[in-house]
């Protein structure tokens with residue numbers, strides 16, 4: 001047993017709605033855990049920023065949020081921020097920090113053909129962290145990478161009631177399938193937390209518009225992240241004393257357009273950070 005306040009939340013940080021793909025899995029593992037959902041809209045997109053900008057921003061924000069909200073654990077629910085800043089954030093904060101990194105290990109375990117695609121932001125796909133995951137877990141496979149930052153906007157638009165643009169989705173998928181060896185690709189890693197929110201649309205465009213095989217799997221790491229969080233918090237007691245809260249660094253009216261979606265994830269307070 002430890003002495004954590006039962007009302008202390010799990011903090012999830014992304015630049016926007018991407019954190020919801022992780023939150024959905026965390027709810028399944030820890031339905032009673034209080035959550036603080038943080039969206040750094042003022043900093044979006046992380047994927048187009050330099051490593052130094054992302055690292056400074058994420059470490060600073062998490063430091064201030066940790067002081068204000070006293071979370072028991074923070075999850076960086078963003079592949080870009082995690083692959084750039086996870087080590088540094090762990091050094092400066094005293095609570096457990098869980099990162100979200102591209103699901104290269106599960107993809108390498110699942111693949112039958114040995115060819116894997118990775119869609120992420122430009123910031124993520126160029127990281128040494130990703131090179132290291134590839135050499136540690138996928139050394140016998142071919143990893144095809146493509147930066148598709150425009151899919152972040154498609155996911156944001158969908159969660160505000162819009163319909164993702166099939167042409168934009170097709171262009172991102174084509175950029176993978178036009179690479180050498182892509183004919184055999186049977187796993188596509190959604191290496192940005194926004195992308196699982198448009199997984200069904202991506203799979204549909206791939207099959208219906210581009211003629212990809214239905215055997216191609218679109219995978220992400222959110223379920224594994226949630227299990228990791230539950231494992232780290234084993235023995236904790238949880239008490240949701242009130243509604244869960246979402247905070248944004250950006251324009252709060254823009255954030256309110258997500259109210260119905262946030263409600264469906266059990267969040268009914270929206271505030272400015």
Ligand code: DGL
Nearest residue numbers: 018045046047079080193
């Ligand atoms: N959701 C973030 C990720 O997983 C990216 C969004 C952004 O570029 O701000 O990488």
